[in-house]
Amino acid sequence: MARTYEPIASQTLGSAVSSVTFSDIPQTYTDLVLVSIGRTSRTASADEALNFRFNSDSGSNYSLTNLIANGSSVISQRASNLTSAEWGRMNTSSSSNTTFSYATLNIFSYSNTSIYKTTLSETSANQENYGIARYASLWKSTSAVTSFTILPVLGPNFVTGSTFSLYGIKAA
Amino acid sequence: MGVLAISGAGLYGVGADPSILKAEGLTAFPVSGDFESIAKVTLATSAASITFSDIPQGYKHLQVRGMFNCSTATNPYIRIGSGSIDSGANYAWHHLWGTGTSANSNQGSNQTYMFCNYNPSSSYFSTQVTDVLDYSSTAKNATIRTFAGSDTNGGTSEVAVWSGHWRNTAGVTHLQIAGATFLQYTTAALYGIRG
Numbered sequence: 001m002a003r004t005y006e007p008i009a010s011q012t013l014g015s016a017v018s019s020v021t022f023s024d025i026p027q028t029y030t031d032l033v034l035v036s037i038g039r040t041s042r043t044a045s046a047d048e049a050l051n052f053r054f055n056s057d058s059g060s061n062y063s064l065t066n067l068i069a070n071g072s073s074v075i076s077q078r079a080s081n082l083t084s085a086e087w088g089r090m091n092t093s094s095s096s097n098t099t100f101s102y103a104t105l106n107i108f109s110y111s112n113t114s115i116y117k118t119t120l121s122e123t124s125a126n127q128e129n130y131g132i133a134r135y136a137s138l139w140k141s142t143s144a145v146t147s148f149t150i151l152p153v154l155g156p157n158f159v160t161g162s163t164f165s166l167y168g169i170k171a172a
Numbered sequence: 173m174g175v176l177a178i179s180g181a182g183l184y185g186v187g188a189d190p191s192i193l194k195a196e197g198l199t200a201f202p203v204s205g206d207f208e209s210i211a212k213v214t215l216a217t218s219a220a221s222i223t224f225s226d227i228p229q230g231y232k233h234l235q236v237r238g239m240f241n242c243s244t245a246t247n248p249y250i251r252i253g254s255g256s257i258d259s260g261a262n263y264a265w266h267h268l269w270g271t272g273t274s275a276n277s278n279q280g281s282n283q284t285y286m287f288c289n290y291n292p293s294s295s296y297f298s299t300q301v302t303d304v305l306d307y308s309s310t311a312k313n314a315t316i317r318t319f320a321g322s323d324t325n326g327g328t329s330e331v332a333v334w335s336g337h338w339r340n341t342a343g344v345t346h347l348q349i350a351g352a353t354f355l356q357y358t359t360a361a362l363y364g365i366r367g
Contacts (some may be wrong), residue, residue, distance in 0.1 A: 002211065005207035006361065016353065017176040029236055030212070030361055055244075065329035067270030076270025080326030100266070108239050108299045113355055118239065118299045120321050120331075136321025136331040171212035171361035 003172075008032075016041060016157035020164050025110075025148035027168055029168030032107040032145070038162035039100045040152040042092035042115035047125035049153040050103055051084040054117065056141045058083050064137040073133050085137040088123025089130035090152065093159060100162065101125045109144040117145060210234075212361040218243070221350035221359045223257065227307075229343055232367025234304040238360035241298075242291040242352040245328070249285035249351040250302060252314060254342030259284050265316075265336025272329050285351065287340075289320040290330040294355060298322035298330075307344040314338045 006029070009022060025032070042048050053062075055091060062085035065078040077084070103123040110117060117139040124132050139145075147158040208231070213222050227234065237362075239247055251257045264281040269290075291298040300320040307314050314337060321331035337346070349360060 004209040011176060013176065020174070021177045023177060030359075042323070063323050063325040063332050065270065065272040065323045065330045067268070067275060068292075074268070074270075074275040076272055076275045076331070077346070078272025078323070078326065078329055106237075106299070106301060108237070108297075112357065115241075115297055118297055118322060120299050120301065120319055122319070125345060134319065134321070134331050134333065136323045136329065138296070138325055139325040140325055169361075169363075170209060171237075171363075172209040 004170045006168050006170065007069045008166045010163070012163045013158060013160050016159050017067050018155055018157050019149050019151040020158065021147060021149040022166050025146055026168065027111040027144060028170065029170040030109065031169040032110050033167045033169060034105040034133050034164065035167070036103045036150070036162070036164045037100045038103065039091045039093060039159050040155045041157040041159050042152065043054050043094050046092055046094045046097040047130050048092055050088045050090045050123065051086050051151055051153055052105065053084040053149045053151070054141070055142045055143055056149070057141065061140045062138065064135055066133055066135045068133045069131055082109050086138065087121040087137050089121060089125040089133055090123065097126070099126060107145060113142050113144050115142060116140050187225040189245040204367040210362040210364050213359065215354055215356055215358045217356060219354050221348055222354065223346065224362045225346050227345050227362070228364065231308070231364030232366065234307050234347070235365060235367040236302040236347065236360055237301070237361045237363065238300050239297040240289055240291050240300065240358050241294060241355040243294055243355060245292050246352040247287045248291065248349055249264065249291045250288040250316065251285050251348045251350065252304065252338050252344045253346045254340065255345060257346050258338065258340065258347045262339040263336060264339065265333060265334050267334050269330050269332035286316055286334065286336045288318045288334060288349065289354065290322065290332065292322055292328040292330065293324050296310045296322055296324045304344060304347065310341055310343055313341060314344050
């Protein structure tokens with residue numbers, strides 16, 4: 001059997017940055033998986049939204065539906081016609097929250113130019129309102145995903161030590 | 173503050189020049205063969221089901237990754253079996269899902285299938301990752317878990333997780349996704365995970 005789950009790139013931040021971009025993504029895989037462990041520099045709250053943008057597209061072409069458990073209740077939200085897609089929540093650097101949180105993003109059939117791109121993601125933020133979250137997010141474009149950017153909405157930065165690893169999954 | 177741009181992904185992937193990796197301060201990954209492609213189906217025309225047969229027994233777990241587009245709003249389901257697809261009342265599951273406006277939970281027991289997705293519109297695909305755990309064990313029922321979702325830019329949508337089992341201790345050799353008319357470009361890929 002062919003080896004099919006392959007690392008594409010990985011970076012552990014040596015200094016704070018406001019976004020992380022993967023570009024020139026090989027078009028030879030079936031799906032992409034981003035695995036991250038991170039925290040943002042925001043101090044006003046214990047968690048914040050984590051967004052993505054494909055191919056630098058800042059048009060109103062993104063939407064999402066989520067399911068969130070916060071330790072006492074479960075809620076679901078949705079939003080449409082966004083200029084970037086929320087795909088999870090991430091811990092911040094508030095005084096009550098100095099730990100990192102994980103986020104995994106699945107990008108399906110990213111090179112298919114006949115369909116819109118739908119992602120599935122799972123994230124944790126261990127404080128306040130967003131303990132564990134699942135998202136389905138949509139980029140309403142048939143373009144192949146050749147690059148994408150991960151960014152905290154308020155941040156302004158991902159802190160030193162945050163790790164982002166991109167993998168490609170190749171089907172037979 | 174700067175931004176991080178990781179460009180020329182081929183440079184940093186398998187087969188990269190180690191000197192480049194070192195110069196860029198990036199991590200070179202070890203080569204691993206623990207996640208392997210078994211089969212993939214992409215529909216050129218509509219079909220009522222997708223079936224994987226004669227699944228090798230040499231892995232620890234199975235994973236199905238797919239994108240599904242259905243002719244009408246539908247809950248596709250999964251069936252598995254040993255030697256053939258089992259349509260008996262041998263499935264049970266719990267389901268947690270969000271519609272964007274509400275969060276919900278239900279369960280089913282003694283069912284003839286296990287739901288695994290919801291495709292709300294023929295204009296949008298729903299995505300899915302399903303794991304069949306310890307599928308070749310002949311000492312325990314097969315446990316199935318699924319993470320699936322679809323978003324329609326403000327319309328009916330769903331993000332969901334399922335956990336369930338097939339009440340049979342036989343090794344799983346067949347897996348089917350059915351319960352809908354699947355349209356062109358629907359894709360299901362089966363992988364084996366070594367343990």
